[in-house]
Amino acid sequence: MADPKQQVYPLAPATMPRSDQESATNYRSEQAMKKKKRMKCLAYIAAFAVLQTIVIVVFSVVFLRFKTPKVRMEQVTITNIGNGNIVSFSARVTVKNTNYGRYKFDSSLATITSGNGVVLGQLAIPEERAGARSTKRILVVGDLASPTGDSNGNLAVTIAANLRGKVEILRIIKRKKSADMLCTMTINLPTNSVQDLACK
Structure with a gap:
């Protein structure tokens, strides 16, 4: 039977410190996600700019084309x-x-x-x-x-x-x-x- 006066210590967590290779992999993954988000944002901006250009051209050709009555x-x-x-x-x-x-x-x-x-x-x-x-x-x-x-x-x-x-x-x-x-x-x-x- 265990001695009641004996102090019990909790077990240490089973996790082990990550190696440098794991840290590098995670860093590259984060960078890739950020790059993907930037590319998606740039794609949205480019699509909006193209749409704006089309609207302006159509407006100019159709509505700003002055004809002689x-x-x-x-x-x-x-x-x-x-x-x-x-x-x-x-x-x-x-x-x-x-x-x-x-x-x-x-x-x-x-x-x-x-x-x-x-x-x-x-x-x-x-x-x-x-x-x-x-x-x-x-x-x-x-x-x-x-x-x-x-x-x-x-x-x-x-x-x-x-x-x-x-x-x-x-x-x-x-x-x-x-x-x-x-x-x-x-x-x-x-x-x-x-x-x-x-x-x-």
Whole structure:
């Protein structure tokens, strides 16, 4: 039987101090894990940078590509007044804006000339704005003074106008754009009809 006065000491842990080889292996493993984490982080940063570049390029190509609006004339109406000395002229001017920003243009005048270059009258186009990717329709009226047609009463006319304005994107980016209108038509004075209306 053991002596109760005898002191009992706990056993020493069974672990043995690691050798230099084990320490080196663990150090290399830790370094490899850190390197792997750094590479993964760099890969994420590179992917984000590529994505940002693609977004910027697409935005620049699609949204920041400024196009010249198209100005045309349609629905022309002729009324012969004043015993044929004056012809009342009304039409609808369309401003087609294909940009991703609104097109704001200043007031302008459309000049009506006959086939031999004589100015017959002018049409006032008021200051307006065409929304992004939309068409603005404007009613214009005027008078043609002393129009003279050929033997059949046909009068060939040309209507020209220039709109000066700016395309605005996000109300920050602005670009000046001038839009030209050149329309030709034949007016039959006896019947007050319009034929062969063409714009470019």
